Amino acid sequence: MKRYKQLFNKLKNNKQGAFLPFIVLGDPTPEISLKIIDTLILAGADALELGIPFSDPLADGPIIQNSNFRALNAGNTVIQCFEMISKIRHKYFQLPIGLLIYANLVFSRGIENFYINCSKLGVDSILIADLPIEESKPFRETALYHGIDQIFICPPNPSDDLLYKIATQSYGYIYLLSRTGVTGIEKPANLTPKIVIDKLHSYKSSPLIQGFGIYDDNQVKQIIASGIDGIIVGSALIKIIEDYFNTIDIMLREIKIMATKFKSASIKFC
Secondary structure (H helix, E strand, O other), rough: OOOHHHHHHHHHHOOOOOEEEEEOOOOOOOOHHEEEEEHHHOOOOOOEEOOOOOOOOOOOHHHHHHHHHHHHOOOOOOHHHHHHHHHHHHHHHHOOOEEEOOOOHHHOOOHHHHHHHHHHOOOOOOEOOOOOHHHHHHHHHHHHHHOOOEEEEEOOOHHHHHHHHHHOOOOOOEHHHHHHOOOOOOOOOOOHHHHHHHHHHHHOOOOOEEEEEOOOOHHHHHHHOOOEEEEOHHHHHHHHHHHHHOOHHHHHHHHHHHHHHHHHHOOOOO
C-alpha cells in the first residue's frame, strides 16, 4: 500500500486531519534544513512537502520567494537537494515525501530522468505549480510508470469540467487553494465552498488538502471541521526561518511550537 494511502487511513481511524509542512530544501543551509525537518516531524508532521530552490517561483509570495533565493545563494543545487531527500528517506522510511516544484526544474533534467531519480529516492508525489492539467499528460504518464503520485491544484472556483479532471487525475491528494493569488500570510485563507468539496467527493477523489494563507490554529480547526482532510503550511513556518536566520536554536524552538499547534488543531472531535 502506498504511503499516502496508509497515512490517510490511519488519520481517518484516529479522527485526525493531516499536517503537511512545506519548506524549501537548503534554506538556510542543507545542514540546518535537515534539522528543521527533524523538528517538524518530531512536532507531529504527517508528511512533507519540499521545494527545490528555483530562481523564478511565480506562484509564491515574498516569504517563499526569499526562501528560494536564500537557498540558491547558499549554493544549493538539484543534486544537493536529491542528496538531502535521500537522507530524509533513509531516516523516515514510512513518511510520505512530496515535491512542490516548477516545470523548468523538470524540463532541464528531462521528464523521464527527473522522475526516475525521484522514484529511486523514494519520493511519493510531485506537484508542479505551473503545470496546467490540460498540458500534463507526459508528466502524468511518466509519474504513473514510475509509481509516483502526480498531484494537481484545485482553484477556489473551478468549472465542473476542471473539477472532474482534477478528481480523476490527481493521486495521493488534491491541493485545494484557499484563495487566488500567490502564497503568503498577508491574506488569510478562505474555507473551500461546500459544493466543491461535495463534487470532489462524488467523483471519489483523493484526499483533500488545503493550502495558502494558513497561519494560526483557529483556521486549521475550521478547515478540518469543514470536511477537508488536512492542511499545508509553508509561509508561516518559513517566516520563522527568515526572522531567526542567525539564531538557529530559537528558530528551531519557534518552529516546533508552531508545528505542534497546527498538528494539535487538526485533531477532530477534541
